[in-house]
Amino acid sequence: MSLAPITGHAAVRAQLSDAVTSGRLPQVLLVTGPRGVGKQRLGLWLAQLLLCEAGGTEPCGRCKGCAQVLGLVHPDLHWFVPVPSPKGDADKQLEEAAAMLEAVMAERRQSPLWTSPDGMSSHTLASARLVQRHASLTSVAGGWRVFIIGGADRLVPQESSPAAANSLLKLLEEPPQRSLFVLTATEPGLVLATIRSRSMPLRLGRLADEEVRTFLATAKPELATDRVVASAGGSIGLAIATGGAAGTTAGAAADEFLNAVAAGPAQAAERVLRQSTWAARGEFTALLDALANRLADRAKRVLVPGTRVPSGNAPGLLAGVERVLVARERAQGNVNPQLLLAVLADELAALEAV
Ligand SMILES: [Zn+2]
Secondary structure (H helix, E strand, O other): OOOOOOOHHHHHHHHHHHHHHOOOOOOEEEEEOOOOOOOHHHHHHOOOEEEEEEEEOOOOOOHHHHHHHOOOOOOOOOEEOOOOOOOOOOHHHHHHHHHHHHHHHHHHOOOOOOOOOOOOOOOOOHHHHHHHHHOOOOOOOOOOOOEOOOOOEEOOOOOOOHHHHHHHHHHOOOOOOEEEEEEEEEEEEHHOHHHHOOOEEEEOOOHHHHHHHHHHHHHHHHHHHHHHHHHHHOOHHHHHHHHHHHOOOOHHHHHHHHHHHHHHHHHHHHHHHHHHOOOOOHHHHHHHHHHHHHHHHHHHHHHHOOOOOOOOHHHHHHHHHHHHHHHHHHHOOOOHHHHHHHHHHHHHOOOOOO
């Protein structure tokens, strides 16, 4: 699958396009701005512009270069994102980081709407070495080479190996000819000062609501609603990650989950996949608390005489409450929320609790 079309930031794009045309594009850019407004997508657009064979002021979208960038398979496009810390000795770490990165890219080729990596991921020494390794190669297509380093605010200081850190800095100080480095960061203050000082800053603002809506209407039509657009606050990433759940209460999210489970495995799976994997722990436990309350409430209405009773399976509901509480306990550890919800959806369905 191809990347979804770039949205917004027209003025910045025009500025970059002019810089390319006039041959004055700085070789190291630090793109900053709120989460989910398209910082890395802008980097990919710029890669497409440089690698497009038509050579216009906008990428043509039809040539081989464009197709390869949009399919994330261009041999001169190198995209680095934070990954979990690799283990083992230095060489083993390098291979493991490369494999993890390739796995992320394989996933993005399949499903090119990405959300932020989880909070534990970073650019370690191994990732820095990987960037250097790729940078030491020559261009495959004979033109530009583009290096996108997403989440550059997660580049960990490398006191343990100043030599490697220094050679990365040297790379940014004197980039090889016809190579572009696009670093992106949500928290510019966390980017190493030595990197900030070597890059040209470019700030992206929030998108207009209409831009978010237009994007969703094409790429994720089920999310193109007023509620999702309003709660996204100008961030496509947030709209995708939360499916608009950020603006709803935990109770509404719990109802939505129970309705999805009741509707069948496909709907439940769809809801589970919309659970963001990096949401604040508090937000996820609030959802589980609300779920337990909802189930207990339903059980009470079944069991207490005289209440208006909808049909319901009280033992199943009470067993369901227990399963939710177990999940809540596990949510305190380092467990993927999607996995927990998937298990819970199966259990609740099996118990006929909903
Ligand atoms: Zn093209």
